[in-house]
Amino acid sequence: MPPELAARRERRPFTAHLVGQNIGLLLVFALLAAAVLLYCVFFWIRQQSLPGNFELTSTVNNTMPLAMAAIGQTIVVLTRGLDLSVGGIIDLTNALAAVQIQDNAGSMLAWTAVVLLVGAALGLVNGLLVGVGRLQPIVVTLATLSIFQGLAIRVLPQPGGAIPPSYTAALVDPNNPWALLYLGLCVLLWLAFRRSALGVAIFAIGNDEGAARANGIKVVQGKVIAYTLSGVFAAAGGLFLAATATAGDATSGNGFTLSSIVAVVLGGVNLFGGRGSAVGAIAGAFVTTMIVNILFFSEIDPLYQSFYEGLFLIIAVVVGAVLGRLLRRRR
Amino acid sequence: MTESEATAGGGSPPAVAAVKLAKSFGGVRALNGASFAAAPGEVHALVGENGAGKSTLIKILGGRLRPDAGSMRLKGEAVELHGPGEAHRRGAWTVFQELTLLPWMTVAENLLLGDEPRGALGLIVRRRMSRDADAALARLGIRHIDPDALVEDIPLAARQIVEIVRVVIREPAILLLDEPTSSLGEHEVAWLFDLIRELRAQQTCIVFTSHRWNEIASIADRITIFRNGAEVGTYRAIEEREAITLMTGQRLDTLFPPVPPLAAEVPMLEAQGLAAPGISAIGFTLRRGEILGVGGLTGHGHRELFLTLFGALRAERGTILVGGEALRLRGPRDAIRAGLGIALVPEDRKTEGLLLPMTIRDNLTLAILERISRLGVIEAGAEAERTRRLADALQIKTPSLMQPAGSLSGGNQQKVLIGRWLLAESRILLLYDVTRGVDIATKHEIYELMVRLIGEGRAILFYSSDAEELAHLCHRVLVMREGRIAAELAAPNLSAEAIVAAAVRDSLAA
Numbered sequence: 001m002p003p004e005l006a007a008r009r010e011r012r013p014f015t016a017h018l019v020g021q022n023i024g025l026l027l028v029f030a031l032l033a034a035a036v037l038l039y040c041v042f043f044w045i046r047q048q049s050l051p052g053n054f055e056l057t058s059t060v061n062n063t064m065p066l067a068m069a070a071i072g073q074t075i076v077v078l079t080r081g082l083d084l085s086v087g088g089i090i091d092l093t094n095a096l097a098a099v100q101i102q103d104n105a106g107s108m109l110a111w112t113a114v115v116l117l118v119g120a121a122l123g124l125v126n127g128l129l130v131g132v133g134r135l136q137p138i139v140v141t142l143a144t145l146s147i148f149q150g151l152a153i154r155v156l157p158q159p160g161g162a163i164p165p166s167y168t169a170a171l172v173d174p175n176n177p178w179a180l181l182y183l184g185l186c187v188l189l190w191l192a193f194r195r196s197a198l199g200v201a202i203f204a205i206g207n208d209e210g211a212a213r214a215n216g217i218k219v220v221q222g223k224v225i226a227y228t229l230s231g232v233f234a235a236a237g238g239l240f241l242a243a244t245a246t247a248g249d250a251t252s253g254n255g256f257t258l259s260s261i262v263a264v265v266l267g268g269v270n271l272f273g274g275r276g277s278a279v280g281a282i283a284g285a286f287v288t289t290m291i292v293n294i295l296f297f298s299e300i301d302p303l304y305q306s307f308y309e310g311l312f313l314i315i316a317v318v319v320g321a322v323l324g325r326l327l328r329r330r331r
Numbered sequence: 332m333t334e335s336e337a338t339a340g341g342g343s344p345p346a347v348a349a350v351k352l353a354k355s356f357g358g359v360r361a362l363n364g365a366s367f368a369a370a371p372g373e374v375h376a377l378v379g380e381n382g383a384g385k386s387t388l389i390k391i392l393g394g395r396l397r398p399d400a401g402s403m404r405l406k407g408e409a410v411e412l413h414g415p416g417e418a419h420r421r422g423a424w425t426v427f428q429e430l431t432l433l434p435w436m437t438v439a440e441n442l443l444l445g446d447e448p449r450g451a452l453g454l455i456v457r458r459r460m461s462r463d464a465d466a467a468l469a470r471l472g473i474r475h476i477d478p479d480a481l482v483e484d485i486p487l488a489a490r491q492i493v494e495i496v497r498v499v500i501r502e503p504a505i506l507l508l509d510e511p512t513s514s515l516g517e518h519e520v521a522w523l524f525d526l527i528r529e530l531r532a533q534q535t536c537i538v539f540t541s542h543r544w545n546e547i548a549s550i551a552d553r554i555t556i557f558r559n560g561a562e563v564g565t566y567r568a569i570e571e572r573e574a575i576t577l578m579t580g581q582r583l584d585t586l587f588p589p590v591p592p593l594a595a596e597v598p599m600l601e602a603q604g605l606a607a608p609g610i611s612a613i614g615f616t617l618r619r620g621e622i623l624g625v626g627g628l629t630g631h632g633h634r635e636l637f638l639t640l641f642g643a644l645r646a647e648r649g650t651i652l653v654g655g656e657a658l659r660l661r662g663p664r665d666a667i668r669a670g671l672g673i674a675l676v677p678e679d680r681k682t683e684g685l686l687l688p689m690t691i692r693d694n695l696t697l698a699i700l701e702r703i704s705r706l707g708v709i710e711a712g713a714e715a716e717r718t719r720r721l722a723d724a725l726q727i728k729t730p731s732l733m734q735p736a737g738s739l740s741g742g743n744q745q746k747v748l749i750g751r752w753l754l755a756e757s758r759i760l761l762l763y764d765v766t767r768g769v770d771i772a773t774k775h776e777i778y779e780l781m782v783r784l785i786g787e788g789r790a791i792l793f794y795s796s797d798a799e800e801l802a803h804l805c806h807r808v809l810v811m812r813e814g815r816i817a818a819e820l821a822a823p824n825l826s827a828e829a830i831v832a833a834a835v836r837d838s839l840a841a
Contacts, residue, residue, distance in 0.1 A: 014461055017437070017479035195454040200444065207433035214395060214431040215444055216416035274435045 023327050024268020024276065027320050028283040031266065035290035042297035053176065060179050061172040063289040064240040065090065069256045070263035070281040071186055072123075072233030076137070077264055079226045080206045080273025081130060084141040086234045086260050088148025089122050090253025093238030095152045098161025098248020108167050116235050122148060123231020127224035145257060152250035161248035171243035179240075183282060190278040202226055206273025263288055266316060268324075287316065344407040346371045346536030347392060347423065347505050352401035353560075354387050361387040363560030364401065369553070371504070372534040374527060376547045379557030379578050380770035385540040386428060388557075389509045392538070393425035394418030406504060422504030426495050426511050428540075432482045439464035439478040442497045467500045471526065487514050488629065495523060499530070506530060508539035512546060513767060516629050516796075517831075524550050542770055544571045579772045586775055587803035588782050593620050598655060599790040600671075600759045602640070605649035609635035610814040613649065617759065617792055620785045624805030625794040627834040632814035633794045637763045640792070642666040653759065667698055671759045672752020685744055687737030691729060692718045694736045694747050698755040717754060725750050726776055742766075742773030749780065760784065763794045778804060798827040798834075810834050 012020075019026070043051050069086050076083040093115045101111045122144070129140040172179050193199040201222040204212040213219050237256065242248055267284030269276025291312045295305055345368035354362040362384040369375035377385045390396040392403060394412035402409055405421045412418050418425070432441050439457075440447075442464045450456040464478035473496065476489050485493070491514050498506065512520050527537055527550060541547050547554060548571070556563040556577045563577045575586075597619040605613040610632040617623045625633055638644040640651060642660035651658045653669045660666055685694055695718045700709065718732055725746045729739060736747060745765045752760055762781070766774045781791055781804065795801050801808050802825055810818040810833040818833035 012477065012479070014458060014479055017477075021437075021481060192452070192454055195457070197445075200440070200447070200455070203436065204433050204444070207435050208431075211431040211433055214415055214425075214427060215433075216414065216419055217445075218416075270435075274433070 022277070023324055024270075024320075025280045025283075027323055028267050028280045028287065030323075031316055031320060032283050032287050032290070035287050035294065039290055039294050039297070042294055046297050046299075057173070057175065057177045059286070059289055059293065060177040060183075061174070061240075061244050063285050064172060064179050064182070064244070065237040065253075066256060066259055066263060066288065067183060067186075067282045067285040068233050068237035068240060069260040070267065070285045071190070071278045072230035072237075073260040073264050074267070074269050074276060074278040074281040075202060075226045075233075076230045077261075077269050077271060078202050078206045078273055078276060079223055080209070081137040081223065081226065082141065082261070082271075083123075083126065083227060083230045083234075084138065084257050085122070085126055085144040085148055086230065086237075087254045087257035088145040088152065089119055089231055089234035090238040090241060090256050091152035091250050092122070092148045092155065092253075093119055093235040094242045094253055095156035095161070095248045095250040097239055097242040098163060099156055101163060101167055101242075103164035103166065108164070108170070112239060115239055116232055119231040119233075119235020119238070120228050121231070123228040123234070124224065126231065127227030130227060131220040131223035149251075149254070152253075156248050156250045159247065159249040159252075163242050163246045163248070165246070168243045168246055171240055186282070187279055194277075198222070198225060203274055206275070208274075259285075259288060262313060266313075266320070268320070288313075291316075343370050345369055345404065346373075346406055347538060348404040349388060349392065350402045350404075352388065352391055352398045352403065354384075354391065354396060354398050360560050362391070362398070362401075365557065365561050366401075367555040367562055367565060369536050369538050371536050372531055373552045374531055374537045374539070374550055376551035376554045377538065377540045377557060378542075378547060378554060378574065380772055383557040383578070383770075384560040385557055386509055387560075389425060389507050389538070389540065390427075392418070392505075393423060393427075393507050395425070395427075419501070423507065424498040424501050424503035424505070425507040426498050426509065428509040428513065430490055430494055432490055432494055432497075434483040435481060437461075437479050437481055438476060438485065438493055441482055441493060442467060442478070442500065444497070446501070468496060471496055471499065472522065486630065488516055488519055491515055492519060492522075495526075499526065503535065505536045505538070508537065510540055510542070512541055512543060520546065544574070544771075575771055578770075586771065586778070587800075588775075588779050590622065590782055590804060590806070591620070591786060593618060593806060595619070599653065600640070600792065601650075601652040601655075603650045603652070605636075605639065605651065606647045607635055607639040607644050608647070610639065610811075612815055615809055615816065615819075617790045619788055619790055621807075622781060622785055622791045622793050622805045624801040624808035625792065625811060626798055626801045626808050626830045627811040627817070629796060631811045631834075633811055634763065635814070636811070637761050637792075637794060640666070640761055641671060667755060667757070670757055671761065672698075672749075672755055672757025685736045685747060688735050690733045691722070691727065691736050691739065691747055692732040695721060695732075695750050695754055698751050721750050721754055725753075725780065740770075740773070742769035742777070745769060745777065746773075746780070749777075753784075758789050760789060760791045762791055764796055766800060767796060798830040801830055802827045 040050055043049075043055070069090065073083055073086060096118060097111065097115055101108055126141055126144055129135050130137050168174070201212070201217045204215065204217050205219055205222050209219055234256075238253060241252060245252065263284035264276070264281045265271065265284070266287050267276065267280030267282070269281055291309055295308050300308055348368035350366050351364040352362050352366070353360070353364055365384055365388055367375070367377070377388065379385050387396065391398050394415045394417050397412070404410065405423055410421060415425070433444070439461045443460055447455040448459040448463055450459070461478050468474070468476055468478060473492060476485060476493065482490060482493065491511070495511060511523060515523065530537060553565055553567055554569060554574070555565045556574060558578055558580060598616045599619050600617040602613050602615055613636060615623065625636065627633065635644060639646050642663045642665050646660070651660065653671070658665070658669050686697070692714065696709075696714055704710065722729075722732055727739070727743050727746050727750070729743065736744060739747065749760070749762070749765065766777055769777065781793070785791060793801070793805060805825070807819060807821040808825060808830055809816045810820065810830055812834060820829050820833065
């Protein structure tokens with residue numbers, strides 16, 4: 001038995017560590033609460049009432065595509081990668097859904113599965129190029145973004161197609177925020193992922209690829225799976241987008257490339273990999289939706305909407321960074 | 332006495348054997364037909380200069396690199412390893428020199444990586460992981476490391492210990508350690524050696540590399556010496572002097588060159604009542620032609636002192652005088668302009684000092700870019716000329732100065748760090764642990780360089796974790812304890828023992 005190495009140090013309880021190591025998560029929920037509060041204030045000023053079930057439902061339904069894309073983006077960013085093709089995958093899967101889904105249960109189920117598989121296949125292409133081909137993620141996914149956008153236009157040259165109302169009701173019921181259940185499912189999946197060998201591998205790769213490899217972790221396989229999962233979640237985003245719009249548009253997904261990265265950053269996921277949570281990214285997605293909602297009710301000239309969106313975003317990121325630094329220093 | 336390969340370690344078959352392994356990187360031959368064998372229950376040291384191929388050999392045995400030629404046997408079986416995972420399955424685990432911990436994961440997650448306790452649905456149970464890790468640490472006598480802390484939040488020495496513990500708890504049959512002591516203090520080294528002795532008693536085969544001869548002599552059962560990518564021989568006992576001759580191929584009569592006495596009392600750098608985070612009430616005078624040592628146990632403010640003198644840390648109180656004039660340091664730029672140069676060998680070599688992917692030449696001229704530029708454009712001719720002369724003077728071993736600095740061995744990287752400030756015409760050099768992890772021949776070159784520099788009228792403030800080195804090279808030594816100067820030692824009271832005694836006096840008294 002070796003001798004005692006040093007005096008015993010006071011141990012902080014497990015939960016104290018858990019809080020300390022999840023400051024980013026706490027911050028984004030604080031940010032979300034602040035955004036909701038601000039929204040309620042503006043809503044009250046305009047309507048002399050508080051937002052209710054309708055507002056909640058439409059907020060949730062409008063956020064679903066971005067929340068899905070952000071979950072996928074989180075997994076890739078955790079490996080210290082970036083998936084710019086998210087927008088292209090949403091374009092393509094959205095167009096596919098609008099063209100193919102018929103108004104019967106068999107078609108809906110089958111095409112949902114096919115669309116998710118298409119997303120997986122597109123993600124797999126990214127993953128193989130980045131993981132096996134050892135190419136830079138930004139270049140690879142920028143190129144595939146363009147390719148997927150091109151394919152989407154082939155599938156649906158003009159906005160159109162139709163999504164059966166029952167499909168819309170199943171995914172994004174316009175009357176009740178049932179879509180939250182899908183999010184709940186995603187959170188459960190995330191918690192399981194975090195405690196699985198795959199989750200450990202993906203976090204480890206983002207921590208230090210070389211060290212992960214030295215520890216016997218299959219780095220290439222981990223990256224391929226991360227991009228594939230990102231494709232699946234982007235495809236789910238495409239389905240939700242089609243369901244909310246009740247029709248297809250081969251360019252409607254383009255904005256999601258950047259907004260998914262924004263949601264991830266707001267959600268406290270570190271762009272250098274290895275740190276973050278999809279739960280935070282989902283909250284980040286809701287923050288971006290709330291910013292748009294707030295602007296809508298604050299009677300800002302629509303021409304300036306983009307300007308203020310950017311301004312709010314910077315403020316949110318700066319406040320988050322400053323608070324995070326202060327909290328860490330107190331530790 | 333040399334032994335033949337066949338009889339390695341007596342009767343039992345070797346736990347690990349390398350037979351004529353070869354490995355090249357680009358055009359450089361790192362291993363050139365290297366062989367050795369170690370038996371179960373044996374502690375086997377691999378020694379040699381930096382670049383002799385020890386690390387490459389360990390990486391091959393650990394499955395991280397694949398050899399170009401040759402073969403190896405683990406537990407008597409000929410194997411080809413396709414990755415570290417395969418080596419692990421065969422019972423060979425490695426503690427690598429550069430840390431392979433995951434910084435943003437907890438100590439517990441790192442310790443149990445790949446072996447996590449599972450609950451329902453095969454999912455990892457984090458609370459149990461924390462408890463298991465704590466138990467594993469406690470079993471090895473470690474109670475000061477919190478298993479729930481992030482690795483990036485614990486000190487470097489603790490990280491090295493976690494790295495070792497992580498491997499030991501997998502109960503390896505073959506334990507490979509690449510320079511495990513280079514960032515450990517004396518206390519931790521004693522702990523590690525007790526652990527190694529215990530593992531040896533359990534018939535574990537332990538192969539390790541080290542540059543510290545007294546460590547090798549105190550624990551190794553046998554020693555294999557390497558030179559230029561191949562073994563010179565395996566020995567049961569060998570004198571340090573003889574080993575150095577075998578490692579370098581040349582005779583080093585004295586490791587430490589004679590240091591000339593001070594010619595005159597000309598103060599170059601003075602600190603008066605200096606205080607900064609981690610240090611307080613620091614006062615000293617560094618004179619022209621002097622090597623002033625700074626010693627003591629790691630973590631007692633040396634690093635902070637050096638960073639403060641260089642302007643990288645803001646002083647809270649006190650004065651810094653250069654050539655008798657008070658200096659206001661707003662940042663390293665002011666220090667450089669005043670003639671200070673720092674070779675701060677970072678605790679984690681990769682993160683400070685050198686820009687490893689840039690060329691050696693760029694690294695050398697980094698601090699004088701303004702001086703060799705005209706209208707913002709670097710004059711290539713002037714740059715090439717100056718750096719070539721300097722590299723010759725410093726004996727930097729490289730085929731070309733256009734190679735990335737990262738391609739140099741540790742000792743030669745240190746020379747580049749020092750060389751940068753010579754080009755900048757710094758008259759006061761702050762050298763922080765520049766010889767750590769450096770092989771003996773290069774150490775000797777650095778010592779000679781230091782003596783030459785003070786002969787040219789420069790002054791050197793020299794921190795080293797090696798008390799022997801301080802005792803031999805310095806005119807005086809300041810011993811720091813808890814951020815203050817606890818003692819000033821000068822001949823005839825200057826010795827390695829006196830430095831260590833002054834560093835731990837209080838803790839012994841307590």
